[in-house]
Amino acid sequence: MTESPRTSARAVPDRPVLDGLEQRWDEVWQAQGTYRFDRTAERGSVYAIDTPPPTVSGSLHVGHVFSYTHTDLLARFQRMRGKAVFYPMGWDDNGLPTERRVQNFYGVRCDPSQPYDADYEPPADSGALKKGTPQVSISRANFIELCHRLSAEDEKAFERVFKTLGLSVDWQHTYETIGDRARRAAQRAFLRNLARGEAYATEAPTLWDVDYKTAVAQAELADRDMPGAYHRIGFGREGAEPVFIETTRPELLPACVALVAHPDDERYQPLFGTTVRTPLFGVRVPVLAHELAQPDKGSGIAMICTFGDTTDVTWWRELDLPVRSIVARDGRLVMTAPEGVAPAPYAELAGKTVKQAQKRIVELLAESGDLVGEPAPITHPVKFYERGDRPLEIVTSRQWYLRNGGRDTGLRKELLGRGEELVWHPGFMQSRYDNWVGGLNGDWLISRQRFFGVPFPLWYRLDLEGEPSYDDPLLPAEADLPVDPTSDVPAGYSADQRGAAGGFMADPDVMDTWATSSLTPQIAGAWEDDPDLFARVFPYDLRPQGHDIIRTWLFSTVVRSHLEHGSVPWTGTALSGWILDPDRKKMSKSVGNVVTPLGLLEQHGSDAVRYWAANGRLGTDTAFDEGQMKVGRRLAVKLLNASKFALAFPEAEAGAVTEPVDRALLARLADVVDEATKAFEAYDYTRALERTESFFWAFCDDYIELVKGRAYGADAPAAASASRALRLALDALLRLFAPVLPFVTEEVWSWWRDGSVHSQAWPTSQELRLAGAGTVDQDCLAVAGTVLERVRGEKSRAKTSMKTPVLRLHASGTADDLTLLEQVADDLRNACLIADLTSEVGEGPFVVVSLELGEAPPKVARA
């Protein structure tokens, strides 16, 4: 492909092409600030978007291209409707994904006990590390430096993809979730939550990832089917047969604190109130009754361990049982047996992983005869951290929580009410929200025992023994935020008092990434930092996002806004669907990594890829379909060529649309504008595109063919009417296509118009009706279409060229039809090469009665 020659800024190229449009127009848009937010606009004329900050942990994938295009379509429509569009971009670079990427990329591990090394440099061949390369321990500060370094590189790459894709983001409004502004907002919001009693810390059993060594929240859980086995184990009784339980976690036997059966279970009623002895470890545990025990499960009686699953936690709490923990935070069994547990057999398990311990204890139980029969294999769902590799354990630890209605019916109702206030696109997605909020079983655990995150902004006083007092933390002033309590010093203390008796210590934890992400409206809108801006954008108009994170991002954002501002964070939300493999599965990582966004954009062109994305309705999963991209590319090419044709004739004076066909075309286009507008207003960009596209192809195939002869012809007024109508139609069409095909429409616009098409007003039917001289009968186009179709059909059937003349054509229809025919007769003679066009009044619809083809013209070799 060669670059189209362009002699001046306003000329139609001889051979227009799509290649290179992305770079050329992105540069112009950035230079001219085409998408800059007008921050003098009043709230009423602002359209504010709470853009999803993509996770910066590698590369964007096809799904991003898909859903971010959806947002851009809506943004561009709103902009053309006269709104000042606030369309920021954020980078979600804090949290575990970045840590994991840094670990793998540089082959390092964060060890908070290491001192900072100012001269540390990661290995030069980073990024090509083989799996299993031993990780180098570096300090927390060095680790965080690497997080910043790597995420900054990724963010540059992401920005390039988004610009190539043509997102009309205002790149002057960007933020990072680990940036100062985000940390300040997250800490400020937390301090206010704390002051209002919405945030609290407590020591309790929590779900724990043994690899990441952090607590995780309910919203981050994922069930995975895992192989397991029921082990039937006997518990000894004084002077009676043993009681048999079945468990999938025999390794937790040393942590057993009771047995439990349903109160109505007659088999076990005699045992309630008695005690039994755990095999191997000889601990005396009570047999208790609780409604949660299911008689039909296993043997109907379960062992309660501290802690095997969340039901254990419930039993432990409600039955007021002691703690006998054996699983440490690294996923290994503690070295010392809990009190009362026989040390000898336990010593065989100490230090082993849960998996290893299970293997050994099964051997021990088999040897001792306490294991009955062979373990019965089953497959059962096991809770995982959604990013984790090993099943979650439950450990007791001190954690921060934020009230989210999980333990408070009143708050839960209010939050359901907020969901009701939102306009959901599509509407059925609200049930996801309702399901989730209705099913919450605890408050939101917001603390993480990690490094690259927003630290909790507080310190604890140390008493004279050096023990922290958690009840009255030392808090920073809001004006001092953000703070890092591990390096900053609380007011009234000096740095050398850190960790000293009578001094202070930092809260060691960072916030859950969602605790920051839930504040994206506040961060992007510069809450408190720039009250003027915030007032112009909040509450936002739109939250676009994936439907998989309704329970996390969407819900948590509603929670924060409800607590802090007493309102919804936005008035509407648009949920994009998944990208599916050609075999209808969710787009797999492997495919997603092979098909890189930039590669796609380069191969098909951004407009073509956007066209494919625009065909995916909100909330609907869409197949990854390069065929659709080819169709989109063809559409863009067609737009270039049709525009070139439409602009080939001299510009006529205003009001020169006189011919019925021309006026009918504009009238039909006016209807299309109305439909597209209505669809876009309802967030149905797909329908808007479909209507526009359908009109456009008819415009090319029928209308242009019909008026071509007249436009080239010598009848000046008639030619002027065609030229004028072509330009009016093109003008409106370019604007209708502009949200979907920003590059090609801008290119064509630049051939004959000033400014950017993206700054123009969205077309209205009114302007077309005015230009097209009011209401006209569109049916002459239908009559012409009937003739065109028939003539093409006959020529095709006769396997002859479209240049073959029609000697005679005879049509029949109502008197009205024949009047319409008369209006288009000249154009039809030109377009179809009809020598003799006759008609008669007849019954029924307009129809071509007969036609006779002439001789095909001699084939002439083209130059």
Add this chain to the structure above:
RNA sequence: GGACCCAUGGCUCAGUUGGUAGAGCAGCGCCCUUACAAGGCGAAGGUCGGCAGUUCGAGUCUGUCUGGGUCCACCA
């Protein structure tokens, strides 16, 4: 176990308030026609997952079943 979405020609999908189905792609045939051959034109191809209802009439409303998919819950 609870909730939600989907099921229309080989493939991907339209079908707005109910009136006997539309498009694109693929396949097939034809055409170098002065905007367009990485193009254009044309013909063919479905009775709308099954069943039962409401209705004069249902792809389009109700119930039910089947088959996909998703979310949540359970997970001794």
